[in-house]
Amino acid sequence: MSQAAPVLIVGGGLAGVTLAWSLVQRGLPFLLVDRAEAVTSSKIAAGLVTPITGMRLNLSWRYPQLEAAARRLYQAVESKVGGHFYHQVDCLRLFRDAEQAALWRRRSTQPELAPFWQAEPDRACLRQHFHAPFGAVGIVGGAWLDTAAFLAASQRHFETMGCWLQGEVQSSSLVSSGALWRWQDREFAAVVWCVGWEAVKEESLAWLPFRLAQGSVLEIDAALGGESRVVTRGCWVAPGPNGRWRAGTTYDLAFAARGPHEPDPAVLEHLHARLRRTLLQQPYDLRGVQTAVRPAMEGSGMAIGRWPQRAGHFVFNGLGSKGVLRAPWAAEHLLEVMLHGQPLDPEVDLMRFA
Numbered sequence: 001m002s003q004a005a006p007v008l009i010v011g012g013g014l015a016g017v018t019l020a021w022s023l024v025q026r027g028l029p030f031l032l033v034d035r036a037e038a039v040t041s042s043k044i045a046a047g048l049v050t051p052i053t054g055m056r057l058n059l060s061w062r063y064p065q066l067e068a069a070a071r072r073l074y075q076a077v078e079s080k081v082g083g084h085f086y087h088q089v090d091c092l093r094l095f096r097d098a099e100q101a102a103l104w105r106r107r108s109t110q111p112e113l114a115p116f117w118q119a120e121p122d123r124a125c126l127r128q129h130f131h132a133p134f135g136a137v138g139i140v141g142g143a144w145l146d147t148a149a150f151l152a153a154s155q156r157h158f159e160t161m162g163c164w165l166q167g168e169v170q171s172s173s174l175v176s177s178g179a180l181w182r183w184q185d186r187e188f189a190a191v192v193w194c195v196g197w198e199a200v201k202e203e204s205l206a207w208l209p210f211r212l213a214q215g216s217v218l219e220i221d222a223a224l225g226g227e228s229r230v231v232t233r234g235c236w237v238a239p240g241p242n243g244r245w246r247a248g249t250t251y252d253l254a255f256a257a258r259g260p261h262e263p264d265p266a267v268l269e270h271l272h273a274r275l276r277r278t279l280l281q282q283p284y285d286l287r288g289v290q291t292a293v294r295p296a297m298e299g300s301g302m303a304i305g306r307w308p309q310r311a312g313h314f315v316f317n318g319l320g321s322k323g324v325l326r327a328p329w330a331a332e333h334l335l336e337v338m339l340h341g342q343p344l345d346p347e348v349d350l351m352r353f354a
């Protein structure tokens, strides 16, 4: 790939913006084109980064490596633009039932998990505010990214560099020009598609096993007894911007008939019921709901690499429900592939689905 001509990045969510920052760090030119929609998956994400996740209490995939890459990038951006977006935060994991508590007793002997947990004393205050009949463990080494603030600050910075444009790029509007690609009278060395769930609309990517999940995040006011951690028991409450709490979330695969930002009232009501019955002892006030679609694949893995039918085009997708953790590492890896021909990690290569 020519390093003199810029890279065209289509889409300014976590994928596109982390890729842009990786190019900035290498001193390479780019143009990022984004529709600047008010609500996107990246803008409304709770932004949580959690080492031990899921019903089975597993260490998140390559967590130490990915979290180090994430912290490095977000903190470098904080220094560059001023501001604080990446907050270290611990998590209080309440066991769902006796079976999960027993599973944890076994898991807690695993050396790889040792850096990421601490015993949680049984406190009356905890039981007064949360449903914790089966006990809890403290999860350490996590974080939350204020995604909206990070994206807005990045956009402002790229605008001052002349590298950010509000607009829409259609794949059909790109014209091949020798080894380069032309779009609106400008030539690009490569095009990286960071368009989130809407990649599903590209016919020539239809073979990718998308498993798109609409999700909602609630903004709530709640008295949580001085708790400042993320608290989770299937559903969760987490610190959000402006000192408010957020709560979530839903996974709705059947959103097509309603549209990406229209939640199903029944799915939302189910979330409220779970929050009331399984997590929060005290009532809360609902201040808002935001809904978007996660770009996820079957098996929850990422899908990055060359767009097979189009020379010079790359896909950066499949961040799923872990975009904050995954995007910085994936952006760096994709650039190594594009610039230096490094082989793609087979665990993220989209061609594993071909």
Ligand SMILES: Cc1cc2nc3c(=O)[nH]c(=O)nc-3n(C[C@H](O)[C@H](O)[C@H](O)COP(=O)(O)OP(=O)(O)OC[C@H]3O[C@@H](n4cnc5c(N)ncnc54)[C@H](O)[C@@H]3O)c2cc1C
Binding pocket: 010, 011, 012, 013, 014, 015, 016, 033, 034, 035, 036, 037, 040, 041, 042, 043, 044, 045, 046, 047, 048, 049, 167, 168, 169, 170, 194, 195, 196, 197, 198, 214, 215, 216, 217, 248, 249, 250, 291, 292, 293, 294, 295, 316, 317, 318, 319, 320, 321, 322, 323, 324, 325
């Ligand atoms: C309710 C909810 C909660 C979540 N919570 C978390 C969490 O706690 N932690 C976490 O890590 N992740 C979370 N996620 C997931 C996270 O949001 C995603 O992994 C991530 O945002 C995906 O980023 P993306 O850049 O691939 O896609 P998107 O955020 O969808 O960005 C794509 C961008 O491309 C633009 N675009 C699309 N087509 C075009 C085009 N043709 N031309 C120009 N622009 C275009 C769109 O407008 C958009 O700005 C959550 C998601 C949801 C919905």
